[in-house]
Amino acid sequence: MNSQQLADYLDSVRITGHVATPREVNVRHIHRFIDGAEDLGFGVKWRRTWTYDDVFELMHHRAGTSSDHEHLEGQDTISAQLCVAALDRFADRIAAAVSARQSILFATGHPAGLFPVHTALAGATAAAGCRIVEVPDGIPFDAGDIRQIGKVLMWHQHGSLMHTHSPAPMQLTLQQLEVDDVPAPDLVVADHGWAGQAAEQGIDSIGFADCNDPGLFVSEAQGQLQVAVPLDDNVSPGLYEPMIVYVLERAGLN
Template sequence: MSHTSALRAHLVRSRLAGSVATTREASLRSYRLFAARDPRALIGLDPEGAWEQRDVIALMARRCGVSADPRHTVGCDVIDPELTLAALDAFADRLAAAARRGAPVLLGTGHPHRLLDFYVRLADALSAAGCAVLTPAQGRRVDITTRFGLRTFRLEYVRGVALMRSRAPERPGGEPGAHTHSPLPVRVALDAAADGAGPLPELVIGDHGWVCGAGQLGFEAIGLADTDDPAVFVGQAEGRVSVAVPLDDAVRAAYYRPLIRYVLNRARLSQ
């Protein structure tokens, strides 16, 4: 069995692609919010086009493999594993290009409890290849409006990967950071870099607001996105996100390890 065939089987078996845990109801709700220009769904993107819900559904069908039928309103959503594999190839190619030129990179995640290890491995490999892994605005306060009201976080880096931590002490054994879709963390990091705390990144790698927020500001951005994250795919369609990899972004952390190996091997960054 080829590496690609093995990875395709893993994607379906682990529900990273194929039938995923993200529900059709959740995805359609995100598409409605995006069409209404709700900041919770835009996550830092300012769309140029007039994206109605039907347009978003059609785009997500092409880029992810979800049903193109707006009358399909219930059940588990679907991601075409072939689209995931093609996007992983493109993702790896962008990593390889950054490594060849020793580009400074910025990595951040709004899913630290699931995806931190994925990004840490990328950061380690890019650093070993000669890229500067940037950590601007370490410890900086970030106020984010959530469904529970305004909450104060601090921006921290774990082995070169940015995440949000609550300012309140975390309980022992708690998650390694906060789940957030906000673009504010990447804006704070990029503002700090622009103010002289370090070079500006030539590539931003992440998810949610890290990708859309950076892409909206004109930085090359690549990342992972679920079926209920339409902004990342609209950003790609409009040319502000270079690569959007469709997959379930909330499965067990261990399930992403074969993806890490595949991407690093294709980018020739395996250690």
């Protein structure tokens, strides 16, 4: 599958194009991000002053949301071309990690959507000689714990894997690695607060971000997160399969 075929596919299943997240949510999240909402900060500290208009324009140019300031509700979009271009950079960073046999930590705050993406990448990079950072005993967190399943770290609570924006799981994980005298990962592959916090702590990080997640695009713009891939981060998991194959092929892992 070439880049145009992938872009067409992503639009067809609404990973990009006319995505499920409505315009009013995107607009509201920009306002809340500017107001300092913790659940949208993802652990990212500002390196400059960001205004609503700044973030609005950033989301248009990096995710492909509508450029119309008067469009406040209804359908919004993610650009397939921007997504595929980011996936190319994402895959190239994976390839560099494999070439250098780097250690990689995989984590997701979207276990019902992106978990299989991270699992596939973790398995392929491990098979190619990378060391996958492990936390075998888990870490207590917020009436639950951080668990590693299929080489991917996630937050578990009351028998369920939890959706989370919080940077705290990544903070705790990095602290536990230090206690265990395990070196910090050379690369983090993640999303939400897992990715934002790792980048904030100066670790090479790449990840996925929806059009209502301005924090990670701000992190990328500030030179922290290396790649923010714009896409709907919670479609039916099987729909990501062609994207996984594309990334693995681009990275020389398939």
